[in-house]
Amino acid sequence: MKGSLQELGDGHWRLRVFPGREGGKVRQVSRNFKGTERQAESALAKLVADVERQQVAIGYAGTLGELIERWLDDIAAHRSAYTKKTDTVLAMAVALAAITGARRGSFARSGGAMSTRREGHSPLPGP
Numbered sequence: 001m002k003g004s005l006q007e008l009g010d011g012h013w014r015l016r017v018f019p020g021r022e023g024g025k026v027r028q029v030s031r032n033f034k035g036t037e038r039q040a041e042s043a044l045a046k047l048v049a050d051v052e053r054q055q056v057a058i059g060y061a062g063t064l065g066e067l068i069e070r071w072l073d074d075i076a077a078h079r080s081a082y083t084k085k086t087d088t089v090l091a092m093a094v095a096l097a098a099i100t101g102a103r104r105g106s107f108a109r110s111g112g113a114m115s116t117r118r119e120g121h122s123p124l125p126g127p
Helices: 037-052 064-076 081-100 106-110
Strands: 002-009 012-022 025-034
Touching: 002 037, 012 037, 025 037, 064 081
Parallel strands: none
Antiparallel strands: 002 012, 012 025
């Protein structure tokens, strides 16, 4: 597997690994690193090994909604119907909060349509 090292300036490096193509597009994993050139070379070798062992997430070209659906499908076999519904609502709330910049728990506090909060329960951990 190919990897490359690019000096960004004064001890800062960009490490890139190219695991292949997907859908006609070249896929890459990149990390920024601070240290000497020798340390950067070692970090690149470790990143290449991690990508080869599939221990590094590789970018996904789909939408956030598709990723949420994929995740929900993956966990569905281990969840009850009620939990699946709650997981779906919470995933949508977290995604919407991430997109709009809303604070965690604001949906429940607002009493909005996406609220799943019950007395004494918080759907998401606090900040």
